[in-house]
Amino acid sequence: MLNSGRPQGGSGEWEQPFWQQRGWVLSAGFLTVLLVLAVLFAVTGNGAEGPAGSSGDPNPAPTSSSDSTSDSGDGDGDGDGDDRGSDARPAGCRTDDSDQAKPTEAPRDFHWKANGTGLVPVSKAAGPLKYDGPVWSCFAHTPMGAVLAVHSITDHLSYEGWRKVVDRQVVPGAGRDALIASRSQEADKSTTGSPDAGGYAGFTVLSYDETQATVMVLVRGMGDGGFGSASATVRWQDGDWKLNPDRDGTVYSGVSQVGGTDGFVTWEA
Numbered sequence: 001m002l003n004s005g006r007p008q009g010g011s012g013e014w015e016q017p018f019w020q021q022r023g024w025v026l027s028a029g030f031l032t033v034l035l036v037l038a039v040l041f042a043v044t045g046n047g048a049e050g051p052a053g054s055s056g057d058p059n060p061a062p063t064s065s066s067d068s069t070s071d072s073g074d075g076d077g078d079g080d081g082d083d084r085g086s087d088a089r090p091a092g093c094r095t096d097d098s099d100q101a102k103p104t105e106a107p108r109d110f111h112w113k114a115n116g117t118g119l120v121p122v123s124k125a126a127g128p129l130k131y132d133g134p135v136w137s138c139f140a141h142t143p144m145g146a147v148l149a150v151h152s153i154t155d156h157l158s159y160e161g162w163r164k165v166v167d168r169q170v171v172p173g174a175g176r177d178a179l180i181a182s183r184s185q186e187a188d189k190s191t192t193g194s195p196d197a198g199g200y201a202g203f204t205v206l207s208y209d210e211t212q213a214t215v216m217v218l219v220r221g222m223g224d225g226g227f228g229s230a231s232a233t234v235r236w237q238d239g240d241w242k243l244n245p246d247r248d249g250t251v252y253s254g255v256s257q258v259g260g261t262d263g264f265v266t267w268e269a
Contacts, residue, residue: 089239093130093138095145102205103144106267116191120155121148121200121267128152134161135168139241143205146213149241150232151200154217154251160188171235171244178249201227202264211236212244216254218264229264230255 089095107126112119120136122128127139127148136152139145156165162183170176202218216231230252234241245251 090130090138093239095127095129095138095140095142096125097141097145099142099144100210101143102208103147103265105265107144110267115155116159118155118199120151122152123148134159134165137169137240141210141236141241143208143213146208146234146241147203147205147215149234150215150217150243151203153234153241153243154232157183157251158186158189159191162188169240169242171237171242174247175245175249178247179245179251180249182249200267202261202266204264206231213241216264217252218258218261218266227258227260228255229258 106121107123109125110121110123113122122136123144125140126142126144128136129138130136134156136156139149139152153165153169156162163180166176166180166183170179199219200217201220204216204218206214206216208214212233212235214231214233216229218227218229220227231254232252233244235244236242243251246253
């Protein structure tokens with residue numbers, strides 16, 4: 001169970017073997033690790049499983065009346081909220097950024113979008129609104145936009161096209177360099193198989209302001225029906241949310257096993 005949305009038992013033996021694996025600590029392989037963890041703990045009925053995914057080139061991007069224009073929306077006074085923070089939005093990327101409250105429910109227009117063998121939550125209102133191969137971008141400058149950015153960006157990092165994602169959607173610096181160095185030593189995961197939405201179960205926004213957000217992701221378990229959770233941070237830069245790893249390249253932190261969905265907003269099927 002959770003207290004105020006924060007994990008308990010984060011230092012237990014559930015995650016201990018994976019903290020000792022350099023490839024996990026320095027990469028974005030949280031979802032891969034949860035899958036491995038589920039297999040390892042299947043014999044004890046105490047595992048957690050993450051969703052599969054791929055870079056791929058998914059279905060065409062959702063369109064909206066605002067996305068069809070070439071106006072970047074920076075300082076035009078149209079009230080679309082694109083000017084929060086110091087960076088203007090990319091051309092053609094405009095969102096409604098008025099709702100700055102931490103979400104208590106999933107977006108009404110939320111749906112699953114295929115990403116290889118995984119399904120990722122997306123929203124026409126909160127993002128992503130633009131799709132360029134593995135780079136799904138243009139998220140709302142809101143807590144909900146940060147949530148969807150965490151799901152989308154991290155889901156692509158273990159698959160073909162990851163370098164394009166890192167170059168465009170990870171904050172430059174020592175953390176990104178360490179992530180590239182570690183990820184370069186790993187093989188891309190397979191993208192074959194039928195899409196499955198069985199991984200992502202929910203989320204909670206641990207902290208948020210207009211410059212940075214930390215989101216905890218909840219994934220379904222197996223065996224006894226438990227769940228696994230971990231948090232990632234995104235920063236508002238160049239007019240969009242970008243993943244902000246630690247200096248050693250760690251993307252997810254606070255990995256924990258939790259017994260239910262209390263403290264989380266759940267994704268409805």
